[in-house]
Amino acid sequence: MPETLFQKVWNAHTVRTLPSGQTQLFVGLHLIHEVTSPQAFDMLRQHGWSVRFPERTFATVDHIVPTTRRTRPFFDLMAEEMTGALERNCRQYGISLYSAEDANQGIVHVIGPELGITQPGMTIACGDSHTSTHGALGAIAFGIGTSQVRDVLASQCLALDPLKVRRIDVDGRLAPGVYAKDVILTIIRKLGVHGGVGYAYEYGGSAIDAMSVEERMTVCNMSIEGGARAGYVNPDDTTFAFLRGRRFAPPDDAFDRAVRWWRQIATDPAASYHDRVALRADDIGPTVTWGINPSQSVGIHEPIDAPADDEAFAFMGFAPGARVEGTPIDVAFIGSCTNGRISDLEEAARLVRGRRVSPRVKALVVPGSQAVSREAERRGLHQTFIDAGFEWRGAGCSMCLGMNTDRLEGRQICASSSNRNFKGRQGSPTGRTLLMSPAMVAAAAIAGEVVDVRPMLAGVPARSGADPAGAGKVSHGR
Amino acid sequence: MAADRSETGAGAVVRAAGTGLPLRGHDIDTDRIMPARFLRAVSFEGLEGHLFEDDRGADPAHPFNDPRYARATILVVNANFGCGSSREHAPQGLVRRGFTALIGESFSEIFAGNSAMLGMPCFVASASDVNRLQALIEASPETPIEARVDAGTAVAGALAIPIALPPAVRDAFLSGQWNPTAMLLDRYDEVRAVAARLPYIAGY
CATH class of the missing domain: 3.30.499.10 (Aconitase, domain 3)
Structure with a gap:
């Protein structure tokens, strides 16, 4: 069976x-x-x-x-x-x-x-x-x-109790300037914040297959924001290339034997699911949240089309039919378990290089780990961020949840690469969060307001040293 | 203030009785129930004082500010209550405030699981029944409510509504095995056998 x-x-x-x-x-x-x-x-x-x-x-x-x-x-x-x-x-x-x-x-x-x-x-x-x-x-x-x-x-x-499994296929190609974060925000927008209760989400399709492991982590990370307690991608050659040589991965021949087991535990081609959903990657554009839960998002050029949610509109200060594009921001936060890995910082730095953070914005980059931080420093990304006016911080959860001293103040608006836009989430009871990809956060930091990242990407050199299979293979302390 | 039932030892949870607190709204997340700054502690003590602290501050008419509900033990909520962070601090605060059960349209799985581990069932009822119950409590806060795990009904004055728990959770409450640590430690040789068969433990 x-x-x-x-x-x-x-x-x-x-x-x-x-x-x-x-x-x-x-x-x-x-x-x-x-x-x-x-x-x-x-x-x-x-x-x-x-x-x-x-x-x-x-x-x-x-x-x-x-x-x-x-x-x-x-x-x-x-x-x-x-x-x-x-x-x-x-x-x-x-x-x-x-x-x-x-x-x-x-x-x-x-x-x-x-x-x-x-x-x-x-x-x-x-x-x-x-x-x-x-x-x-x-x-x-x-x-x-x-x-x-x-x-x-x-x-x-x-x-x-066991979970049901919902297969979510994302087929097609993501356009430049559209990222894994936009994919998962679009999935949650479509299925709702409690659409996944009782389910594990299995992500697949050509757009997921083409993603690096780090991008897949961004997608799986926010499964819970759609109510799904677990989310996964079947292991494939991208997964194995990511793992090979890592400190706790099986060594040498054992790795090859492990790969045989890992292939066996992937979903069988004829397996049936409790539910299936399909999206076209080509239809997804840069996406931003406007409300107080992660399903309340829109495309960057779209008007807010949500059914009446007076509480969200009142808290955020948006009116129905308004656009998030052009909203002035106070804080820009790049980091978190959603988007604090080396490929996230690389992409944001690519945009930031040679530009300046708007004087009205407090911008910070918080690497997801000390290894990410070291790798970013080896590549010189930290200097790019510092030169542009970002603060370069130590590794941790930081302003994703405002448990340490990194917090919004008053009604500040934060363009954030994190995962939750709940009321009070970033440490100020009245603080406001706009979730988006790290590249979009970088663009907002520079423009001083929420903008479409795509025009800013035009003319920016392609990523150097991009290695889809090994993206994020970073050095570790022993 | 009621003690966490898990601290006083597991026993069967057959019913919850008392007055209600109606809290309207969908998708109320655990950051709102217990803001993260109150997680800055190594114990759960005193969390009951911080329930909905920011919402209460922003809205003097918030039900958790309303003295008519100060002694309520049954919290009546709408859809997807407890979504977001897995922090047990949220149900810990509710238990410590004296709540013994929740009735709602739906709950986040992690929140409902955390609550069950504390002996506090999260009953699911239809949206219309939840609304009727909330309206009844708002009109007459002193109405006694009884929610029964065994019968699957909640009775409040003249209102009787069906309420449900997942079958395994219901059975766990009725048998007194809702705090499963002892069961998980029972027959431990079977656990060791499963571990020994896993390739990543046995060696590839």
Whole structure:
């Protein structure tokens, strides 16, 4: 019987059906960070449980870590307390931790693939909803709450109900200036923020096939914004080329044997799905959000066509029928687990080179990891950004969620390459977020207002050193 | 303030009873329920004081500011409640404020799962029934409500509506096994056997 990757991976990790009727699912990789784990470790200690598979657990600090001064103790005392708690917990239970000073530190969803910890066919859990990112490599990965973090620490298992699978085909070619971010914003616009509840999204079609692994991560990352707890792309030669040689990838001959298994766990050609949706890549243009959830987006030249949502219009200050194009911005943020990887920075820098950030805009680039930061510096991208007037920061989640001191103030409007435009998301209760691709953020930073990136791309030299298979293969500290 | 049921030990959850708090609106995300700056702590203590803090600040008439609902234990919401971030801080805040159940048109899966782990069922009802229940509570906040896991009904005054949970979640509440850690640790040799068969653990 032909099966999807989801079904094969689910079955391979099923321990048994619990008395409740839920599935006991083995978790092949558990990623933890400083914000959703301290209470889980406390619960573990209260019950006298140990960590069953510390070697299958990896930790880093990303959510609250400062992106400015990183000397310890941090100037932000709560960041110090939360980082210290994670350091103590990892030491006590023998868990590998990439703390603030470590060369491998970064956003948990950036470093997993970067280090080759994330691999096809795994089940992956993390106390963060954007864990769906790891599906870009053909893993089944989902976000969990803190009580479930406790369960995975204690048992390496979760009690779950299986998901249905919706196949989303994106066929055709993306035009220059149109990116993976525009694809996923368009999918969410079409299917809604709760259209994916109960589903895993399997992305495919010629446009997805043509994407680098980093671009696929952008797509899978925002699956949860469409309500889908997991999203994935079947592993293929692009995936294998991305993984080969990475620190935790199987070495040498073992890699070739691994590839054989990875090919087997991909969806069978005749597999059936619970639902199918198709989009034409050629129909997608630069897309921006105007509202307070990620489905509230429009093409850059389109008027806002949404049905009456008085709350969103009132909060954002847009009127029905208005255009987002031309909206003055106060802040430009390039970073996050959605768009903080080396190819994102490369593309943004290509636009920025030789131009200046508008004097009315505060612009910052926050690399997704220290490895991304080092690679950007090796390529000289940091200097391009600094010369243009961007701040060049340390790695972390930063202004995606405003948990550290990087926050919007008052009603500021931010052009952001992140994933959520919820009310208050970027740290100011009245702050406003316009989601878009990192290239569009760079264009907005320079213009001082939301603009179509495509005219600015005309005449800009093509990307140098672009290597679709190995994009983002960056050096790591040992 | 009610203690987290998971701290007092699992037991069967058959019903939730009390008065209601109607919170209207679709797609209310966990950043709004519990803004990220209140995640700056290593414990869940005190989160109940920050529920909807920004929404409450922006709107004095917000239901969480309304003294008529101060003692409510059943939160009645609309579609896709709890979407966005997986932060358990959101349901932790609700449990600590004294809520024992939610009734809504639909919930984000992660939010409903996190709530179930705390012994707080998220019942699904039709949009029209949710609206009738919200209207009834708004008209008479003191109306006692009983939501039954076993019967799959909620009764508020003269109003009786069907409410549902996913079958496995319903069974877990009724059998007292909604906090699954002990079950997951039971028969652990089976877990080790599954791990040993996985190529990425056994070795390629």
